[in-house]
Amino acid sequence: MAGGRNPRGQCAGPQLWPAARRPGGAATGSVVPVIEIERLTKRYGATTAVDQLTFTVRPGAVTGFLGPNGAGKSTTLRMILGLDTPTGGSVTVAGVPFASRPRGLRHVGALLDAGDVHGGRSARAHLRALARSNRIPAGRVEEVLEEVGLGRAAGRRIGGYSLGMRQRLGIAGALLGDPPVLLFDEPLNGLDPEGVLWVRGLFRRLAAEGRTVFVSSHMMAEMEHTADRLVVIGRGRLIADEGLAEFSARNATTSVTVRTPELPLLAEALRTEGADVQLHEPQSAIVTGLTAERIGELALRHGVVLGELTTRTSSLETAFMSLTADSVEYPATEHPAGEPR
Amino acid sequence: MSTTSTTLTPLAPTAPHTAEPAPRFTDLLAAEWIKLRSLRSTYWVLALASLAAIVVNLNAVHSDLPYLDHPSPPPPGFPPYRYDPLFHGLSSMSSDLMAIAAGSLGAITVFGEYTTGLVRTTFAAVPDRRAVVTAKVALIGGITALAGLVVSFGSFLATNAMLASRHVGLSIADDGCLRAVLGFAAIVPTCALIGMALGAVLRHATASIVSLVVLMFILPLMFGGDRYRWLKEIGTHLPLSTVTRLTINPDSSTTMGKYAPTVLDSWITMGVWAAVSVAVTVVVVRRRDV
Numbered sequence: 001m002a003g004g005r006n007p008r009g010q011c012a013g014p015q016l017w018p019a020a021r022r023p024g025g026a027a028t029g030s031v032v033p034v035i036e037i038e039r040l041t042k043r044y045g046a047t048t049a050v051d052q053l054t055f056t057v058r059p060g061a062v063t064g065f066l067g068p069n070g071a072g073k074s075t076t077l078r079m080i081l082g083l084d085t086p087t088g089g090s091v092t093v094a095g096v097p098f099a100s101r102p103r104g105l106r107h108v109g110a111l112l113d114a115g116d117v118h119g120g121r122s123a124r125a126h127l128r129a130l131a132r133s134n135r136i137p138a139g140r141v142e143e144v145l146e147e148v149g150l151g152r153a154a155g156r157r158i159g160g161y162s163l164g165m166r167q168r169l170g171i172a173g174a175l176l177g178d179p180p181v182l183l184f185d186e187p188l189n190g191l192d193p194e195g196v197l198w199v200r201g202l203f204r205r206l207a208a209e210g211r212t213v214f215v216s217s218h219m220m221a222e223m224e225h226t227a228d229r230l231v232v233i234g235r236g237r238l239i240a241d242e243g244l245a246e247f248s249a250r251n252a253t254t255s256v257t258v259r260t261p262e263l264p265l266l267a268e269a270l271r272t273e274g275a276d277v278q279l280h281e282p283q284s285a286i287v288t289g290l291t292a293e294r295i296g297e298l299a300l301r302h303g304v305v306l307g308e309l310t311t312r313t314s315s316l317e318t319a320f321m322s323l324t325a326d327s328v329e330y331p332a333t334e335h336p337a338g339e340p341r
Numbered sequence: 342m343s344t345t346s347t348t349l350t351p352l353a354p355t356a357p358h359t360a361e362p363a364p365r366f367t368d369l370l371a372a373e374w375i376k377l378r379s380l381r382s383t384y385w386v387l388a389l390a391s392l393a394a395i396v397v398n399l400n401a402v403h404s405d406l407p408y409l410d411h412p413s414p415p416p417p418g419f420p421p422y423r424y425d426p427l428f429h430g431l432s433s434m435s436s437d438l439m440a441i442a443a444g445s446l447g448a449i450t451v452f453g454e455y456t457t458g459l460v461r462t463t464f465a466a467v468p469d470r471r472a473v474v475t476a477k478v479a480l481i482g483g484i485t486a487l488a489g490l491v492v493s494f495g496s497f498l499a500t501n502a503m504l505a506s507r508h509v510g511l512s513i514a515d516d517g518c519l520r521a522v523l524g525f526a527a528i529v530p531t532c533a534l535i536g537m538a539l540g541a542v543l544r545h546a547t548a549s550i551v552s553l554v555v556l557m558f559i560l561p562l563m564f565g566g567d568r569y570r571w572l573k574e575i576g577t578h579l580p581l582s583t584v585t586r587l588t589i590n591p592d593s594s595t596t597m598g599k600y601a602p603t604v605l606d607s608w609i610t611m612g613v614w615a616a617v618s619v620a621v622t623v624v625v626v627r628r629r630d631v
Contacts (some may be wrong), residue, residue, distance in 0.1 A: 083467045084630040102364040102469045110465045116458035118380065125379035130466050133372035133473075135362045175460065 034212040039089035051236035052315035064227030065216040072236035105134040111170035120158030144172040163190025191327030220320035234327025251319035368474035390442030394435035398496035427590040430500030443485040447536030448549040455544040504529030524587025538618035567599035583607040
């Protein structure tokens with residue numbers, strides 16, 4: 001957030017856990033999970049969209065909810081909100097099924113789809129109706145409109161808004177009830193870079209205030225700079241549920257690219273040292289399991305000339321893709337250029 | 342677009358739960374009112390239809406006035422012509438117009454939530470779906486009932502004032518007149534509720550409107566005639582047959598032919614259509630995933 005007060009200065013209440021927002025989300029023993037999902041299952045005919053999913057989301061942190069398209073993220077979010085009825089299992093927010101609450105905005109703020117509005121209404125009318133249904137004063141509508149930067153556009157029809165403006169409106173709606181739990185489904189879609197930065201800052205601040213922030217995305221890169229914890233699913237099943245730091249330590253591998261005219265000789269030497277060597281060009285290989293420094297020493301000892309010695313750390317995006325590779329619902333087929341059909 | 346640096350005012354980040362006021366049904370009514378009022382197309386449909394319905398009735402009676410003033414002699418052997426102010430002043434054309442407008446309004450307010458996806462936002466804000474639907478039903482039912490009463494009383498009083506000087510005008514106290522006026526008004530919210538039920542079941546714009554038209558205007562053509570009693574009975578229990586029966590002037594030769602329903606029968610039929618529509622809307626909206 002540019003300017004403004006330090007949000008952490010406001011969170012001195014007994015129910016807040018500013019310390020819980022630690023990068024990596026290390027052990028937060030005393031923190032009670034707010035969203036509890038237990039063997040949650042949703043089937044549509046023969047298709048199983050969500051399959052025996054079990055995880056919890058804790059307060060005071062931004063939890064990223066990752067998975068490829070069709071992994072069941074949106075279905076899970078709809079079940080958290082009681083919009084879809086689970087085929088099996090249970091989901092509670094703050095200990096009770098959300099659908100059992102008469103009014104929702106003060107408990108959970110949600111942006112499921114920026115398109116879940118009526119294009120014929122103005123943003124102000126849309127938010128006023130929502131606020132009124134939950135007995136939230138109309139003044140709060142103006143506050144959230146200013147907060148998301150829609151103050152001047154609030155009187156215009158939503159139908160004329162860009163996707164980014166609709167995302168902002170959806171976020172405004174989620175903030176209306178000042179809720180302790182916030183759910184966002186792909187909130188960064190359509191936002192300009194400045195908007196993305198703003199949203200990240202907002203999520204960080206909401207978490208710092210002790211709220212539970214649960215954000216879905218199909219892009220690891222989006223979560224890398226926002227989330228403390230990650231819940232990764234593929235084909236409706238849980239793949240990973242851990243802190244961002246643990247996730248990257250476990251999944252982001254470091255490899256070294258080696259180029260030498262005497263590759264077979266060096267490869268043999270490296271394998272003897274326990275490294276994994278994969279040839280990818282006649283004179284070049286990718287080595288994992290040894291540091292560049294150690295490879296250099298070995299090359300010297302065997303009298304091998306090195307043309308290249310580069311350390312490459314695979315991004316979390318790569319890690320995420322390899323982790324979910326088996327569970328991509330709609331894989332694209334690759335047709336290498338020039339290949340005869 | 343520039344982002345403001347305003348900080349979100351913490352209403353009560355420490356204990357949001359304790360700050361929650363008791364839920365009130367009137368808040369939902371008010372919210373639905375804001376939603377209805379903020380979509381020009383919906384209330385214009387009803388306002389224009391009401392105006393057109395009154396104009397149709399006034400014009401019908403107005404263009405009859407020269408014939409009343411200069412009646413042509415009846416054919417030999419027939420009794421002199423008797424003018425029926427109910428038949429002309431509460432015409433079936435105006436009734437059909439109000440029926441389709443109110444039915445569409447009811448359908449739009451329900452399928453509009455589904456086709457736009459707004460329904461997810463609505464139910465995430467108010468998980469008590471039954472309360473939301475009840476508020477919608479109450480608001481749409483109330484507004485269309487008001488429109489029905491305005492058109493009905495307006496048409497009756499204005500047309501009969503025009504006829505008073507010709508000594509054929511009726512008073513609301515005359516036999517069957519209050520019943521006709523109330524029946525003419527009551528079919529309007531009934532059609533709105535039927536529209537809401539169709540919108541809730543079909544959740545699709547074209548399908549909802551087409552089935553509304555089929556139910557109101559096509560089915561009566563298929564279930565008519567006096568030959569088979571069961572066929573006719575189905576026809577007389579369709580929604581718009583009730584208003585036909587209730588607006589018949591008892592002091593006229595107009596009838597619905599053989600197997601015509603009684604007045605009570607038609608009132609009950611209308612009530613059942615309304616009640617079943619409300620029940621279907623509430624149950625369907627509660628049960629289904631959105």
